[in-house]
Amino acid sequence: MTTLTETGGAPGPAAVSAALGRAAVRNSAPRCAVLALVAVAATGANLALPLVLGQALDLLLAGDPEGSRRVLWCTGLVVALAVLDAVETVLGGTTDARTTAWLRRRLVGHVLAVGPRAVGRFGPGDLVARLVGNAAQAGTAPTTVAALVAGLAGPVGAVVALWLISPWLATVFLLGAPPLVLLLRALARDSAECVTRYQRAQGRIASGLAEAVAGFRTIAAAGTAARTVARVLRPLPELSREGHRVWRVQGRAAARAAALAPLLQLGVVAGAGVLLSQQRLSVGELLAASRYAVLAAGVGVLVGQLSGLVRARAAARRLDEILAEPPTTYGERLLPPSGQGRLELCGVSVGRGGRTVLDGVDLVVPAGTTLAVVGRSGAGKSLLAAVAGRLTDPDEGEVRLDGVPLRELDRRELRRAIAHAFERPALLGGSVEDTIALGVPRPSPARVREAARSAHADAFVRRLPDGYATPCADAPLSGGEAQRLGLARAFARDCRLLVLDDALSSLDTVTEHHITDALHHTTAAGRLIIAHRAATAASADRVAWLDEGRVRAVGAHAELWRVAGYRELFR
């Protein structure tokens, strides 16, 4: 049994319970250790500096020659601080980058190994948000952990230093600190309400703009752009008003915050001054005390670090959820060389969201023939197509291609043997040519063009600004054109089974006719076609009528047509 994520070790239940954040820290353990040491050393130097500074000042004031040696110590400390700071900056930044990249590579590999199930579980937007935003947040976990000890040691050390200089000074500081913390917390609460109103006005502009972008042709043709712009911008004054209000609230909070730290410091200096006038303290000690008061007030930084760590952990948990989704496993068997693409579904049942969508389906697509599948919406047609190509696994039953169960097939062999075309193909790859050539092995340029011709895509592709080299993002494709590119992708490969999941629905009837005609003339492979139109069903060798997850009948279109319920399907 193999999976795509063998390099990382298939994460079993044990791996899942180990938080990704911890794994990330382990992954850069040496760097983290160095970072922690550097941070602690820097904190130590930072705490030592005021002391040495004060001593140097006292000695200089006393005219003691020892003073100049203390100045040298100071210089040494400053240089050491600079070096440590530089190391911390570079090492911290590169470690963040390294961890984030490591997480992203691992997650992308895992998501690809899980396959379409990952999108079903999380939704594409959320998945992207996790891989981009959450991975970056979780990537800072190791450096945040490493800096935490030092971050704690700084303020605590400063208070201890104050205490050592004089317990009175530490008391003054500790009494003044609680209001500081309380006022800082008020900051977040105050602004929440006007921020909400601000965002609401912004949302109204955004939805007006979204409507206008969708109605671009109407607006351009009518020349009403100026009117439209004015209308979309109607909530702008409100946005501006609320914006000003947000700043005012923030200003009030900032003013309080700005006053508190200096006032605390002045209080400590006053205490030290009184002690100085009683000759219980030296000038240098007063200087040191004033500096320690500032360092101790840096406890706010610690709060920031802690909330950063909380964010990183929450992000890592969201990434853990992705890793908890087990990757799709493949076998190692190959297809018999003589097979012609006979597909068998035996007792296939699949549930979705607590509902049985496919219920004991038995179907055979003989080699070289076409089977059309019809049924009401919700009858399970697309799920049947997915099961037939192993884009999802049945809960019960088995799917076999040329006698080999799909689960036991080697991944490359499986994907080479079965080609899919979808109702809404995803056009990824740099250019139109790349999107047709998606897959391993990559088809030759000549083959790509031939496939495009069979899918009636060649003509419109050549009309694109750069033909086949046009980037997909720049190609103004209609639904039917995108479908034809998806068909071309399926046609560009030699496969044993072709699965068209509603892949002709946006084509006009003439084009659809030409394509199905071409399809039926290729006898190399079996074909499974999910159909909505009677014409498509009529052109197939046989039709399977799916009703509420069960096969209601299999036969030629003309025979089934005699049944009223069958005719109802095409009303």
Next chain:
Amino acid sequence: MNGNTELGIPRRGLRFLRRRARVVGRLGLWSVLETGQTFLMGYAVARALDDGFLAGRADVGLGWLGVGAVAVAVGAYGTGRVYGCVAALVEPLRDRLVRGVVERGVREADGGALSGLTQQVEIARDTFAGLVMVSRSFLFTAAGALIGLFSLAPALLLVVALPLVVGVGLFLATLRPLARRQEAFLVADEALADRLGTVCPALRDITAAGAEEPVAADTGRSVDAERRAARSLAHWGVVRVASLTVGGQLPVVLLLATAPWLLDHGVTPGALVGALAYITQSLLPALQNLVHGLGTSGSRLAVVLRRLAPPGEPSTADATPPPSGPPPPPCDTAPTPSGATSPPHPAADALALSSVTFAYGSAGTPVIDGLDLRVPHGTHLAVVGPSGIGKSTLTGLVAGLLRPRQGTVHLCGQPVPGATSRAHRVLIPQEAYVFRGSLAENLGELRPKPVPEAELWAAAEAVGLTELMVRLGGPAAEVDPGALSAGERQLVALARAYLSYAPVVILDEATCHLDAEAEERAELAFARRPGTTLVVVAHRVSSARRADRVLVMDGRCVAYGEHDELVTRSPLYRDLAGAWSPAPRPDRSPLPAPGPPGSRASEPALPLRDPDGVDPVARPGLAGDGGHVVAHGAVGKVQAAGDLGDGGTLGGQ
């Protein structure tokens, strides 16, 4: 990246600030309070020591510290007011950016404008505010500290200012390469997000194609590019540390080193302590904020601004005036004797194309090649052809949204595109535009003045909107576009076009979400509208049947004529007409088609496989394909009579 644009943003920033000189002045005045605070925080401490604590007079010392505390309170008040001034700078910038984004989004149908509106504008707002705060704070704090040093002892200023200037200079000198690294990082980060944004929704296709490895390798390259950019940015952090050390820490050492000399020259111990306080408590933090703020916010702002407001773009210049003035003369009256343009075609032709060739881009094969077409006034023309053949391109050319590579287009004798031609036509595309606002506003969008209510009701009745209008609560009712079905939105767009003064009406599959009956009613309304020339890009064969003339488009081959004539002349038209034959649908108990059961020929979905076959008559029993020549909508929005639609569209609307 480009030196030209890089210069542009600071210069435009200066212009922006110059225009708001009063706000900048107010900002300066309130900031002076902070300067005062900085000044006193050092000066008061120095005096408290020299005159108070060291002189054995604790009360004097405490008094000086009290003065410092008052200064802190006043400075804090100033800080609060500074936020108000920053708002007066930042909010107008945000308004301008929002206006620009909306402007571009509306005019260029730029879908990216949406993320610009909600994300990039906010980044610009925050970073600009941060930038103003940080640089202002540095300037005024540094001023307060330097003045304080000077007033304590002029010699102190010399010792401190020199390394400070060197440190700031070092930082400013490396600002540009640093900004480049920062920008490279932002670009790489965005590229990675884009890449993941295309990969994640495509997992099904990737798995189906077995393309996991190439996609992983490709995505891995984006991940690595981002990592490299982040690493390079981290390395440049050393410069920040260096300038901080030189500008903020070196003065401390210098002050101590020169202390004996300074003490000999009349500098008091208090002044020395005050000077050290200035450096460690004011200058160093301000420098720290400046170095971190300018380095990251600055380049972030530059990147975002460059994207939101490219230089050289007219800010609010408006090319299209709102519709105003009298209704244009109908086609059949003589053209206004403006004389500037002499119409090459007689006014009798509502629409005239001569040798029109059009291709997308310079390398593309022409979509329309040498098309000649004359549509007399009052004609009802239907355009038919397979999807993607260029029917919408044709309407775009006629409406002047596209410019032909060769040839000319004239509408009522006026050249297209041209300033005068727009009033002569109205184009309704497939995707109807309905906006949040009153129904009357929506309907009267193409009229210079509000439309009388009676006229609104009459137009609604003509196109079949009455029912919806009653349900919503009359013309004054507020419309939520999201709550309307696609067909209802199309009815609103149709009524709007009906109310316009334009004599030429172009419906580009504008009725595709309506059922056949509603479509007929709407088309007939326009056909009966006085003085109207109607061009319909047909969605069903019935549209072509109703028209006076039909234009069949098939790549290079084009056929133009009446229905009966085309059936014999154009194999494609025969094919299409056969395929969407308007034959009555099989009733409840239809007989299977004639012929032996099971034979495929018995139920030909397309009876005219052979283009040379001569049987244009529709047959019964054509199950499915209920009259649709063109599937419409975004991929997958398949619906309509006869097709099994998902999502409740079974059996049509």
